[in-house]
Amino acid sequence: MFSRRQLLGAGAVLAGAAAWTKTSAMGLPDAPTMEAPETQPPLFPTSGPDYQPVATLNGWTLPHRMNNGVKEFHLVAEPVEREFAPGMTGYLWGYNGQSPGPTIEAVEGDRVRIFVTNKLPEHTSVHWHGMILPSGMDGVVGLTQPGIPSGKTFVYEFDLVKSGTFMYHPHADEMVQMAMGMMGFFVIHPKDPKFMRVDRDFVFLLNAYDIDPGSYVPRVMEMTDFNIWSWNSRIFPAIDPLVxxxxxxxxxxxxxxxxxxxxxxxxxxxxxxxxxxxxxxxPEARWPEVSIDIPVGAMRAYEFDAIYAGDWAIHCHKSHHTMNAMGHDVPTFIGVDKSKLAEKIRKVQPEYMPMGNRGMADMGEMEMPLPDNTIPMMTGTGQFGPIEMGGMFSVVKVREGISEKDYADPGWYQHPKGTVAFEWTGDLPAAEKAIGPETQTPDTTKHSQGHKG
Incomplete structure (x- = not known):
């Protein structure tokens, strides 16, 4: 699963004013790295309190070691190559071989020690977003610590005083480093294994880039016109399903x-x-939704009972966020007859294809020459044809009999007879008993819709 880096020298300079100066008697822990872009199996706990580990969509969980009762992790901030989808790669900055970095998982009440080695060309830091910890561990360069110089290793050490879902990212040259992909999740499981227990627990980050077709490095000065809308730096159809x-x-x-x-x-x-x-x-403050708005710099978690089998879309509802490599200066030609113009253009450019006079759906079927290192705006094919989506889009695949540790794609849902929309040709088929969510007789005995906390 992991390739192992050679252990870094134990004499690396540790800690300034903001990090603990004591070092581990065991030397630095391994810094495992991951290059595969597919969702990796969750890491189930082998000791300590039990918990249901998270599955990081198109990502992985960082292993730890125990050292005198302290959980030790090793993050390496470094340049990485990330495949957004087959045919497009970004030259990003991340951690341990990927962007976003690996998910860190621990348990409420744990003491953690996180070694951070900087292999970037400039200083960095790690801010533990949303976590309760000593001020000197908060990771804001100049305010609570000096920056971690290139080639050096700092140590962050603190107790996990509350469970929940948190993030990590730099507070050093933040406009550049976060725009280059430096971020990750930190999940703290409840001390009580029964509290908020679920059977499947997925986690992913929303991130965006501006990468011109044919180039590889994000434009870090962009503020509004991003063209790559991604989940964990992957774009549909290369975002794995939630199985x-x-x-x-x-x-x-x-x-x-x-x-x-x-x-x-x-x-x-x-x-x-x-x-x-x-x-x-x-529990008394929870509310029902079918869409949840995720503000900037925030996290939201939602829960449901998987009682309806099928292939269910999950996506950002801003329509341009389900497109890839979007241009922002494309004129609208809907309703415009371009046939005569196309004839003239083909005299000098025989491969010219007019687009957009009937809408943009045709682009889902076109095979046009593309610049290097980019992909079509709409791509991905389902069992009924082009899905006409990209970017922030995936599928929740609910199936009978998926085993506890199985996250493999089960393929397309086989719809029961009479449950797929069909063309009306003047006659309806022989009347059959209606089939829909209200007649699927879901088994709700296993879970209630909401927890009691």
Whole structure:
């Protein structure tokens, strides 16, 4: 699963005013790295309190070691190559081989020691977004610590005083470093294994880039006109599905480190918002939704009982965020007859194809020459043809009999007879008993819709 880096020298300079100066008698822990872009299996705990680990969409969980009762992790800030989708790669900055970096998981009450080695060309830091910790561990360069110089290792050490879902990212040259992809999730599980327990627990970050077709490095000065809208630096159709067994209790945790809000909408279900980066939502304060807006710099978690089998879309409801490599200066030609113009252009450019006079759906089927290192705006194919989506889009796949540790794509849903929309040709088929969510007789005995906390 992991390739191992050679252990860094134990004599690396540690800690300034903001980090502990004591070092581990065991030397630095390994710094595992990950290059595969697919969702990696969750890391189930082998000791200590039990918990249901998270599955990081198109990501992984950072292993730790125990040292005299302290959980030790090693993050390496470094340049990385990230495949957004086959045919497009970004030269980003991240941690341990990927952007976003690996998810860190621990348990409420743990003491953690996190070694951070800087392999970037400039200083950096790590801010533990939303976490309660000593001021000197908060990771704001100049305010609570000096920057971690290139080639050096700092140590952050603190107790985890509350459970919940948090993030990590630099507070050093933030405009550049976050625009280059430096971010990750920090999940703290409740001390009580029964509190807020679910069967499947997914986590992913919303991030955005401006990468010109044919180039590889994001434009870090961009503030509004991003053209790559991604989940964990992946774009549809390369975002893995969220695979769920029917009747599972499911949690989805979504963090937003872009420069705009994102209304995340999931088809087929309503759900309850149960957590923010401020903590768990009390049962009496939860509310039902089918879309939840994720503000900038925030996290929202929601839960649902997977009682309806099917392939259910999940996506940002800002329509241009479900497109890839969008141009922002494309004129609208809907209703315009360009046939005569196209004839003239083809005399000098035989491959010219007019687009957009009937809408943009044709682009889902076109195979046009593209610049290097980019992909079409709309791509991905389902069992009924082009899906005509990109960017922030995936599928929640609910199936009977998925085993506890199985997250593999089960393929397309086989719809029962009479449950797929069809063309009307003047006659209706012989009357059959209606089939829909109200007649699927879901098994609700396993879970209630909301937790009691």
């Amino acid at each position: 769920v067994s029917k009747n599972d209790k499911v949690r989805v945790r979504v963090g937003n480190l872009t420069m705009t809000n994102h209304p995340i909408h999931m088809h087929g279900y309503d759900f309850e918002v149960t957590c923010t980066d401020g903590g768990w939502v009390r």
